Amino acid sequence: MTLALVSAPAPAASPALAAPAPERTLSAFYHALHQRLGPQHWWPAETPFEVIVGAILTQSTAWTNVERAIANLRNASLLQPAALSRVRLSRLERLVRPSGYYRQKARKLKAFVRFLEREYGGSLERMFREPTDALRARLLAIHGIGPETADSILLYAGNHPIFVMDAYTRRILSRHGLTHPDVEYHEAQAIFHRELPREARLFTEYHALLVETGKRWCLKSKAQCGECPLGRFLEPKQ
Ligand code: SF4
Structure with missing residues (x-):
């Protein structure tokens, strides 16, 4: 992708004097986004189990569809591991239908609660006491849980x-020349782990800010760099 929407072209007569872009560090990006957008307070859920259900249901669909499926589960009193484990698969499929791919997603939810019961007696608290890398490996072994879902759960x-990589984040990194557009999930994630303090609160806030940036300005079809708080970090055009 070419950065055709860089804010202002460098003056033709004196390209050597063009002001350099500010340092493109992840900390500088974070401060610019936070200053403009403020705290995001993610993830939109009432309990850790609801976060997990949402992380599974949001695969390949918009969050508004997930909200409808979660509302169905809440009305049916199924937003608890034991209740979800007991409900018939056909009923679960009907309830999560608004989130799309409902047959697969109902099976994924069942697979997760079976895992939780078998390995941790149904206790999320026990599950989350595991070291991060060990639990991540176990989550990835569950049917239907890939890296982004596992990391969102963690x-x-x-x-x-652990930093959650998604399409928005990878697009922003590559448009700023920090990664290749086809960068592997783990490679892109490693940049955040290397450059930032390993703090969950910082990671939740930063990921939410990047998602908001992707939705407002860094659209797949068109990057609206002139309005984006990260516009000043683009290299001036030569
Ligand atoms: S993040 Fe903002 S400045 Fe950067 S490419 Fe996307 S729209 Fe442009």
Whole structure:
């Protein structure tokens, strides 16, 4: 991708004197976003289990659809591991239907609660006492849980300091020349782990700010850099 929307072209007569872009560090990005957007207070959920359910249901769909599915589960008193474990699969499929791919997602939810019961007696508290890397490996072994879902569960439900990579974040990094557009999940994640303090609160806030940036300005079809708080970190055009 070319950065065709860089705010202002460098003066033709004196390119050597063009002001350099401010330092493109992840800390500088964070402060610029936080200053403009303020605290985000993510994830939108009432309990850690609801975060987990949301992280599974949000795969390949918009959050508004997830909200409808979660409302169905709440009205049916199923937002607890034991209740979700007992409910018939066909009923669960009907309830999560608004989130799309409902058959697969109902099975994924069942797979998660079976894992929780088998390995931790149904206790999220016990599960989250595991060391981050060990629990991550176990989550990834569950049917239907990939890196982004596992990391969302670890960070937002369990307060484990691990950065969640998503399409918005990878797009922003690559448009700023910090990664290749096809960068691997773990490679992009490693940049955040290397450059920032490993703090869950910072990671939740930062990820939420990047998602908001992706929705407001860094659209897939068009980057609106002139209005974006990260516009000043783009290299001036030569
Ligand atoms: S994050 Fe903002 S400044 Fe950077 S490419 Fe996207 S829209 Fe442009």
